[in-house]
Structures are given as structure tokens and as C-alpha cells.
Amino acid sequence: MEALWTDDALYWVPAGNDSADPMQQMSVIYDNRNRISTRLKQLRTGRRYAQAPPSNLRRLISNIELLGGRAVASVGGTDLEVGANFLVLESRARGTHLWGGRVTYRLRRVDGALRMSYKKAVLVDRDKPIPTMDS
Secondary structure, three states: OHHHEEEEEEEEEEOOOOOOOOOOOOEEEEEEHHHHHHHHHHHHHOOOOOOOOOOEEEEEEEEEEEEEEEEEOOOOEEEEEEEEEEEEEEEEOOEEEEEEEEEEEEEEEEOOEEEEEEEEEEEOOOOOOOHHHOO
16 A cells, blocks of 8 residues: 555665665665555556456565664654565466565654555575566
């Protein structure tokens, strides 16, 4: 849901080295708030889609950890950093694929509600081709 993101949000899925500088290295996804909004608007039009028919998905999140606070000078506050393991089971016509990894979220209180300012998903098999892109 788009309203859950802060105005300065960043969503990053690194390719290869998970500690690389995303400004210097290729990423699977490296989206700022405007790009997140654009992607969602394109999906809502019905003229842009990622899959036809869409995959059936189930997501599991486990080993949730509070990692501490991270000062945010631009807003004069602190984001809560949370880490977790994830597993996504994707089933579609070409077969079944497991996506697993570690995700880091940064959460910020904005007008009394929690919003997400950052999401980084590091795939376990990030050194391998993405199945939908290697054909």
C-alpha cells in the first residue's frame, strides 16, 4: 500500500554484493519514493503489468529482530530498524520458485502512524540470474 511509505522512502534489492554502493553497482531494484509511486500507478492502469496471469504467492516472515534506532537528520528524529528473514513461494505456469533472503526495514512515526522509510531485501541467491530474466 502506497500510503505506508514516507516521502523520502527508498526500496533496494541489491544484485551481487549486498554492501555495494547502489550508486556504483547494478541493483535489481533501487527505487526512491517517486519511482515507487510511478510503478504503482502503472500497475493500476491495467495497461502495464508484470505478469499475465499473475503468480500465486505466499510470503513467510520469521526471525524478526529489533536492530536499534537510526538517526535521520533530515527529519530530526529516529527510525526504528527491524530485520527479518523471508521466504516467498511463487507458483505460476512456468513452475515454482522460492525467493528467500533477509529484509531490513526502517520505520518512522509520522503523524501518529508508523510508515516505512526504507526496505532492503537481500536475496540468498543474489549471485544467480533471476529466473524471469534469464530466458
